[in-house]
Amino acid sequence: xxxxxxxxxxxxxxxxxxxxxxxxxxxxxxxxxxxxxxxxxxxxxxxxxxxxxxxxxxxxxxxxxxxxxxxxxxxxxxxxxxxxxxxxxxxxxxxxxxxxxxxxxxxxxxxxxxxxxxxxxxxxxxxxxxxxxxxxxxxxxxxxxxxxxxxxxxxxxxxxxxxxxxxxxxxxxxxxxxxxxxxxxxxxxxxxxxxxxxxxxxxxxxxxxxxxxxxxxxxxxxxxxxxxxxxxxxxxxxxxxxxxxxxxxxxxxxxxxxxxxxxxxx
Numbered sequence: 001x002x003x004x005x006x007x008x009x010x011x012x013x014x015x016x017x018x019x020x021x022x023x024x025x026x027x028x029x030x031x032x033x034x035x036x037x038x039x040x041x042x043x044x045x046x047x048x049x050x051x052x053x054x055x056x057x058x059x060x061x062x063x064x065x066x067x068x069x070x071x072x073x074x075x076x077x078x079x080x081x082x083x084x085x086x087x088x089x090x091x092x093x094x095x096x097x098x099x100x101x102x103x104x105x106x107x108x109x110x111x112x113x114x115x116x117x118x119x120x121x122x123x124x125x126x127x128x129x130x131x132x133x134x135x136x137x138x139x140x141x142x143x144x145x146x147x148x149x150x151x152x153x154x155x156x157x158x159x160x161x162x163x164x165x166x167x168x169x170x171x172x173x174x175x176x177x178x179x180x181x182x183x184x185x186x187x188x189x190x191x192x193x194x195x196x197x198x199x200x201x202x203x204x205x206x207x208x209x210x211x212x213x214x215x216x217x218x219x220x221x222x223x224x225x226x227x228x229x230x231x232x233x234x235x236x237x238x239x240x241x242x243x244x245x246x247x248x249x250x251x252x253x254x255x256x257x258x259x260x261x262x263x264x265x266x
Contacts, residue, residue: 002050184201
């Protein structure tokens with residue numbers, strides 16, 4: 001069924017009006033059904049990848065907006081004879097299907113030695129080791145040529161970072177950039193670290209602007225971590241109900257969400 005779907009909404013069995021909760025429920029149901037450790041039918045691995053990629057895109061507001069606006073144009077190549085895997089490369093997710101599953105269901109199936117890669121292939125650990133041994137004899141020159149574009153990108157990226165001025169603070173100690181002196185913001189009492197001469201360079205309005213940025217970064221981190229904690233807890237509860245595991249259910253109930261608690265206090 002998944003291979004015949006025309007878009008991400010159809011893959012998840014929803015429509016464009018689906019809410020975030022509708023998408024979440026649809027993903028949970030399908031991800032458990034098509035996980036390679038549970039479903040050994042031909043095509044299950046590719047379906048699992050497609051389901052994960054569809055949810056990862058549609059659950060991201062910005063990516064969903066872009067997909068709703070340009071999806072048909074992105075998918076044109078897939079409608080002219082390309083494989084089903086090409087269809088999913090129009091909008092690639094920022095997280096792999098397996099990582100997304102583990103975030104939802106608290107680690108997935110721990111007995112698994114199966115890995116699902118971004119290209120949709122499923123390979124066992126044994127085969128990976130065997131392939132590595134087979135390719136160890138390849139020439140170093142060919143490998144260097146293949147890695148050359150990556151090395152150039154790394155160098156360009158490093159130079160770009162050096163030219164961009166870094167913020168005068170860190171939310172944790174960073175001796176490598178001299179941020180070792182502890183300070184606390186006046187408004188929210190957020191701890192941050194600065195260099196030794198910070199107090200001489202930042203006073204008055206400049207100091208207030210820095211502390212505002214510190215608190216904005218702190219709140220953004222809390223929101224991000226809170227979302228992850230909620231997703232993990234809800235996924236664990238759903239998995240416990242699905243498999244009828246009372247011990248797992250109790251563990252999920254006791255799971256705390258410290259970032260959410262701190263966020264509510266802000």
